[in-house]
Amino acid sequence: MTVSRAEQRAATRRALLTEGRRQFAADGYHHVVLAEVARAAGVTKGAAYHHFDSKAGLFRAVVSEVQQELGERVAAAAEQHVDLWEQFRAGCRAFLSAGTDPAVRQILLLDAPTVLGWDEWRAMDEEASARHLADALTALASAGIIADQPVEPLTRLLSGAMNEAALWIAQGGNAEAAEQALDRLLTGLRPTT
Amino acid sequence: MTVSRAEQRAATRRALLTEGRRQFAADGYHHVVLAEVARAAGVTKGAAYHHFDSKAGLFRAVVSEVQQELGERVAAAAEQHVDLWEQFRAGCRAFLSAGTDPAVRQILLLDAPTVLGWDEWRAMDEEASARHLADALTALASAGIIADQPVEPLTRLLSGAMNEAALWIAQGGNAEAAEQALDRLLTGLRPTT
């Protein structure tokens, strides 16, 4: 039984992505050696360079996947609710708990900004999750649930706050306390009528 | 005229720190080659390894210095004011504008967490600046200026928010808009009596 070339190619690429994700999450980008990822994926370094232009290229692809998943997880949590405000809170809570995932923690929050550069990281983060956050804030503002204000800087602030909180929780911080503190911050945005 | 050994040693160490800081800030930790730092400092790699146990060791020492300076800058800005609340705001604003310093941006905010590991970075950040933030929040809470609440998670959230905002500003974000957004977040912490 012979395997089609396209199938074989796809399988190898997938194996490299999966194994890369495992090792990047477990050991951190700079401690991972590409030949070892390839070996664990059942191929050699040559295959890796046939599919990706560099070690950073493989990492970039992994980051993209993990970010995609994270975005979907957050969106799914938000969609459980009908009320805009509750959607927002649910999304934030989902993001915080996602920090316990080693892949999110090590790959997305720690390594990605330095390996890919802050600009590229931000661009990827933008369309994967920060965009949802900005959309939610815009919706909340136009619905009058929070005070009307420029959304972009607020998005950055909240994004940074939640990133750090996620890291803190993953490292032993009190998740419940973090959620409550974040909730107080968010509630403070509501108009004091 | 002969130079004392201690003086020579101190001068070399200082030259390495200064040049290391320059290059780490300009090029990022992983793009810096240690031998080049040494050469620019007027010595060789051997001298660097005589003063620091590794490239990361030199980086650690640089991080410590930059963090020290940043803490003092923030504290100085806060001390310009008498009112507790105004002290707090001034400190936050000073931190935000500090992000435009390439050394703070590249070394402290981007590279330090991954190079030194998040735990060590957090420990250093703790005593250099996050501690002041926590102290300020504690003072504000016990003075009744903000609602009483656990200080630690709030400190992490605000620290993360300001780190991210500082990066955003340094990368072209609107500094004034960021300040205003942060101000709104902080104001939301005040009791709604």
Add this chain to the structure above:
DNA sequence: TCATTTCACATACCCCGGGTATGTGAATCA
């Protein structure tokens, strides 16, 4: 003051690992 020791480096070297250039055999195509 001079022999001895210490020390602040310089020099020479190792070797891991990212990247590249080239080979190869099986799928694909004319």
Add this chain to the structure above:
DNA sequence: TGATTCACATACCCGGGGTATGTGAAATGA
């Protein structure tokens, strides 16, 4: 079915972190 493509494997280069060792001038002490 022969030519071509392609998905890798193999062999190699070399930059750079780390180390082992040499050296000459300052410090020490008799």
